Amino acid sequence: LPSQVFALIVFSCLVGEGYTNTSRSSQLFCIFNRNEDACRYGIGIGVLAFLACIFFFVVDVYFPQISNTTDRKYLVLADLGFSGLWTFLWFIGFCFLTNQWAWTQAEDVYIGADSARAAITFSFFSIFSWVSEAV
Numbered sequence: 001l002p003s004q005v006f007a008l009i010v011f012s013c014l015v016g017e018g019y020t021n022t023s024r025s026s027q028l029f030c031i032f033n034r035n036e037d038a039c040r041y042g043i044g045i046g047v048l049a050f051l052a053c054i055f056f057f058v059v060d061v062y063f064p065q066i067s068n069t070t071d072r073k074y075l076v077l078a079d080l081g082f083s084g085l086w087t088f089l090w091f092i093g094f095c096f097l098t099n100q101w102a103w104t105q106a107e108d109v110y111i112g113a114d115s116a117r118a119a120i121t122f123s124f125f126s127i128f129s130w131v132s133e134a135v
Contacts, residue, residue, distance in 0.1 A: 003129040004053035006122045010093075011046025013119040014039050017112035031112045032100035042097055042119055045089050049126070052082060083134035087127055094123040 018039045019028040032038035056079055066072050097120045109116070 001053075003126060003133060004050055004057075006126040006129055007046045007049035007053065009122045010119045010126065011043045011050065013115040013122075014042045014046070017115035018042070018119070020108075020110060020112055022108075029108075031104065031109050031116055032097060033103040033105075034108060035100050038097055038100040041093055042123070045086070045093050049086055049090075049130075052086070056082070080134055083130050087130040087134060090123055090126040090130055094120065094127060097123055 018031055020031050021028050030036050030039035059075055059079070063072065063075065066075070097116075101116055101120060104116075
């Protein structure tokens with residue numbers, strides 16, 4: 001549940017206030033150093049993590065009803081592998097977003113600074129929540 005909530009916070013912060021425009025232009029840009037890849041990466045791993053949490057929750061609910069030990073083994077290994085991979089991807093996302101935020105100029109951020117900081121913070125928290133799931 002914490003991983004799902006953290007993923008929801010990250011991608012909703014980036015979708016909601018991760019893009020802004022200047023008063024001189026109507027074109028939207030990512031508030032992370034105007035790097036569209038930073039916003040896309042955060043949104044992408046957030047959405048996929050949210051959907052994976054739902055999938056693995058359903059698998060956990062139906063797990064006692066699966067009688068085939070081979071299927072159970074593959075589901076456990078898939079959960080372990082996905083948790084390990086997503087721990088790594090959240091670490092990369094945290095480092096990437098933090099780096100881009102450090103290079104962001106103050107005049108580029110009129111609104112959305114709190115959402116950007118929240119996305120970075122919950123990316124960091126997500127690392128530990130996915131590690132706990134892998135363990």
